[in-house]
Amino acid sequence: MIQHPIYTASNQQQQLMELTTRLVSVILFLLVIRVGCSASPHHWRKKRVGEPCKKLVFYFHDIIYNGHNGKNATSAIVGTPAWGNRTILAGHNHFGDVVVFDDPITLDNNLHSPPVGRAQGFYIYDKKDIFTAWLGFSFVFNSTQLRGTINFAGADPLMNKTRDISVIGGTGDFFMTRGVATLSTDAFEGEVYFRLRADINLFECW
Amino acid sequence: MIQHPIYTASNQQQQLMELTTRLVSVILFLLVIRVGCSASPHHWRKKRVGEPCKKLVFYFHDIIYNGHNGKNATSAIVGTPAWGNRTILAGHNHFGDVVVFDDPITLDNNLHSPPVGRAQGFYIYDKKDIFTAWLGFSFVFNSTQLRGTINFAGADPLMNKTRDISVIGGTGDFFMTRGVATLSTDAFEGEVYFRLRADINLFECW
C-alpha cells in the first residue's frame, strides 16, 4: 500500500517529536535531580555525607606528671578546683583538673615507635560523677611526609568505647579541613599513662 | 484549500524546530542560571545567608562552687591569677578566673525541669574593667530524642543583652554542623547561679 506523503511525513515528524520530547525529559529530569541535591537555596546547608575525602589513623600517648616522673612525663596538671592539687588528679572523678599535654603521635600502638608528630593542647575533666573530659588540641606534623596541623575540639566522655570530637580546621597539608575524629582508649595504666587511638575522617578537603 | 504536501511537511517541521529551539533555550537558560549561582570559582567563598537549616533553643544552668555548695555546684574555679583564689571569683571583674562546668540543659527556663543534655566545658573571665568571658564547650545529648554533640567557641561579652558565639562543629545528630549561637543571660543570682538561653541557628547541616 502506498502511503500518502503527508501522512508519512507527519508520522516521521511524530517519531522525531517523541524522540525530542523523550530527550528533553531526560535532560529536565537530570536537571531536577541536580537541583534537588545541590543548587537550590538549600545548597549551602543540606550536605550529603558520603565517604570521607581523607581517612587517617594515629595513636597518641599521654604520661601525666605525678611528682616523680618529670623526665618521661608528657603532660601536667596546671589547674585544679579548690579541693585538688597539681601532682595527684583530684577526687570527684578529677572534676576541674586542667591538664596540658605535648604527646608523641605514632602510627601504631607502641609508645616507643618513632613519633610522626605531636598532639599538643589541653584537656579538662568536667564531670563529678563519671570520668568525662573536654579537649582542645592540635596534631602538629613537621616531617617530609606530613606538614601542617589538624585542630580538634569537643567533649570526650572517656568511659564510652568510642566518642566523636570535631575537626574544626587545619593548616598546611590539612588546609581548611573539617571532619570528625573518633577517639577510643587503647590503653589505660593506673592514673599515669593512657593511649588514645584517633580515627580521623575528613569530609572537607581543599 | 488543499496544501502542497511539501509545504505542509516543512510547516510542521518548522513548528517542531521552533518547539525544540524554545525547549533548548529554556534548558540553556536554566544551566546559565545555575552556573551563575553555584559553579563559579567563587562557589566556595561567597555564600548566601538565607534561613538556618535548623533552629534550636535551650537553657543551661550554672551553679558555681563557693566552698559551701559542693552538692549542688555544677562548676568550679580551677585557675585564677596570682591575686585570686578558687572559692571566690577574683576582683577586677574576675579577670583570669578559669571555670570548668558541667551544667544541665533544659528546654525551658526552670532549673528543675528534666535535663535533656549537659553543657560541658570551660569559661574564662578575660577583662579587667568589665565582665567578659571566653567560652569553649559542648552541648552533649544522649537520649532517644537527641544524640550527639554541638561544639561552641567564642567571646561572651556577658553584659550585652545578646552576644553571638560560633558553632564550630558537631557529631551524631549534629554531624559536621556549623552556625551561630546567640546567648542571653536569662537569670543571674548573686555570684553563684546564672542561667543562659542559647538560640542556636545552624547554617550548615549534613
Next chain:
Amino acid sequence: MIQHPIYTASNQQQQLMELTTRLVSVILFLLVIRVGCSASPHHWRKKRVGEPCKKLVFYFHDIIYNGHNGKNATSAIVGTPAWGNRTILAGHNHFGDVVVFDDPITLDNNLHSPPVGRAQGFYIYDKKDIFTAWLGFSFVFNSTQLRGTINFAGADPLMNKTRDISVIGGTGDFFMTRGVATLSTDAFEGEVYFRLRADINLFECW
C-alpha cells in the same frame, strides 16, 4: 529536478534530527562537565583554594602581669604546673603555664596606636624543650567600621618565623567565616611584652 515530497520531508527531518542531536549533545556535555567539577559526591569535599575572599592584617600586644605591672598588664598567668607560680613564667620553657589575655588590637605595630578591637582568650605553653603554645581566642570588634568577632584556635610553635592557626568561625561582619591566620612575632621584649602580627586570610565568607 523535482524531489519527491517524502524524500524532501525525510531529508529536512534528518537535518532537524541532526540539529537536535547536536544541541542535546552540547547540553549533555555541559552537564557532564559540571558534574565533574561540582555536583558529584565529591562536591562537598574537594574544594579549590583560590584567592581569599577577605584579607586582614592586625597587630596585637600582650603585656603579661609580673607582680609589679598591674596597671598596664593585659594578661596574667592563671594556671601553672606544680613547679610554677603565677607571677613568673615557669621553667621548662614555661610548660604548663596558662595565660588569659585581653590585648589591644592595632592596625600598625605601635602599642600606642588607637586600638580597633580586643584580642581575648588564652594561651597555654605546652612543650618542655622549646617555646610552643596553644591558642584559643577571639578578635572582638565593636566600632562603626567593624563589628563582630573572629574566632581562632590552633598550635603556635612560636619560635618559627611564621605559623598558621585556624579561623574556626565568626559572627557579625565575620558571620560564619573560616580561614587561616598566619602569626609572626613582631616584637619580643624580655618576658613581659610581645607583639604578634596576624595576617588573616578568609576563604569562606557569607
